[in-house]
Amino acid sequence: MDRKEFLSSLGFSAASLMMASCLGSCQKSSTNAPTVDFTIDISQSPYDVLAIAGNAVSKDGVIIAKTLAGDIIAVAQACTHEGINVTFQANSNRFYCSGHGATFSTTGAVTNGPASSPLKQYTVTVNGNLIRING
Ligand code: FES
Structure with a gap:
């Protein structure tokens, strides 16, 4: 292998590495969030935790939370940065990712x-103890 061939192979390798790195972290977005349509019963475990303001529960890639103001909200649980699951922080009224510290509003x-x-934010429809999550 002469010098030109060697440098050429390095350039190809660097480009390949950059592409692989980007594919691993750049393609995460809200478009990867699941499409769902399910109903939970908050009188039944494990969803009964939503009877208490500030709690959250997850199902099928969606985190469902009850704010301290009493609103039921639902968003995709996987962080759009690198896919680590977010948690709900009631006192800050936000979703938090422990991966690298990203935060998200209740929407x-x-x-x-x-x-x-x-x-991704999901539509929440409350009908007594039944809560439909779809989107
Ligand atoms: S995965 Fe990096 S901030 Fe969420």
């Missing part, structure tokens, strides 16, 4: 990076 909007895409 899923990014409030602090490194995530740059919002969490």
Whole structure:
């Protein structure tokens, strides 16, 4: 292998590595969030935790939370940065990712990076103890 061939192979390798790195972290977005349509019964475990404001539960890639104000909200649980599951922080009224510290509003909007895409927000319909989550 002469010098030109060697440098050429290095350039190809660097480009390949950059592409592989980007595929691992750049493709996460709210478009990867699941499409769901399910109903939970908050009189039954494990969803009965939602009877108490500030609690959250997850199902099928969706985190469902009850804010301290009493609203039921639902967003995709996988962080749009690198896919780590977010948690609900009731006292801050936000979703938090322990991976790299991203935060999201109750509607899923990014409030602090490194995530740059919002969490998918789902439609929540409350009918007594039954809560439909879809979107
Ligand atoms: S995976 Fe959530 S901030 Fe990086």
